Amino acid sequence: MAGMHVLTCFYSKEQAAKPVLQMHTQQPMSQEERMAALTDHYTAILSLLGEDPQREGLVKTPQRVARAWAELTRGYGEDPVAILRSALFDEQYHNMVVVRGIEFYSLCEHHLLPFFGHVHVAYIPDGHITGLSKIARIVNTFSHRLQVQERMTQQIALCMQEALAPRGVMVLVEARHLCMQMRGVAKQDAETATMHYTGAFADPALRAETMAAFRAESKKEE
Numbered sequence: 687m688a689g690m691h692v693l694t695c696f697y698s699k700e701q702a703a704k705p706v707l708q709m710h711t712q713q714p715m716s717q718e719e720r721m722a723a724l725t726d727h728y729t730a731i732l733s734l735l736g737e738d739p740q741r742e743g744l745v746k747t748p749q750r751v752a753r754a755w756a757e758l759t760r761g762y763g764e765d766p767v768a769i770l771r772s773a774l775f776d777e778q779y780h781n782m783v784v785v786r787g788i789e790f791y792s793l794c795e796h797h798l799l800p801f802f803g804h805v806h807v808a809y810i811p812d813g814h815i816t817g818l819s820k821i822a823r824i825v826n827t828f829s830h831r832l833q834v835q836e837r838m839t840q841q842i843a844l845c846m847q848e849a850l851a852p853r854g855v856m857v858l859v860e861a862r863h864l865c866m867q868m869r870g871v872a873k874q875d876a877e878t879a880t881m882h883y884t885g886a887f888a889d890p891a892l893r894a895e896t897m898a899a900f901r902a903e904s905k906k907e908e
């Protein structure tokens with residue numbers, strides 16, 4: 687946790703109205719055309735970096751990278767609200783539900799380098815709960831897009847709020863960014879924490895209790 691800085695996003699009606707959950711449209715292209723075009727571009731990039739794309743170790747690299755990036759950005763084609771609602775149950779449970787330590791790997795949109803860590807989610811149901819594995823699935827959906835950590839945190843919280851209409855949601859994301867660690871910025875072991883909450887979690891006492899529940903898991907892992 688050395689050098690951790692915390693960025694807090696506050697919930698507002700204006701933020702909720704923003705189309706943060708909208709899918710981005712792809713150019714109308716078949717999957718084959720798209721992979722072929724990506725492969726051509728990665729070949730050009732290798733040349734521009736001073737490499738010989740025809741040497742043995744690199745011959746199939748552009749194709750492999752194209753496939754890898756299609757996989758790493760597959761979240762654009764998924765609807766996270768629909769994922770949560772695919773396992774929606776009526777349940778008169780009004781205590782907090784906590785899902786801690788969901789591992790994620792995402793890509794920073796500024797450098798196209800990985801950032802990765804853990805997502806912790808808490809919510810207080812109001813008549814509806816979702817399957818616990820669905821929460822991990824929406825983390826995958828949002829992390830498999832080009833992201834900034836702050837926005838990913840907010841999107842997970844707002845998606846939960848939209849799909850389940852709970853009394854409140856709190857999301858904490860703790861991550862390391864390779865764009866910081868590999869590029870020789872001074873704080874190489876820094877971890878960044880971002881938080882977003884809605885509804886009942888405006889109460890500082892509830893947030894402190896939730897934070898303790900999130901941290902209980904971090905300690906166990908160490």
Ligand SMILES: [Zn+2]
Nearest residue numbers: 794796797865
């Ligand atoms: Zn970056």
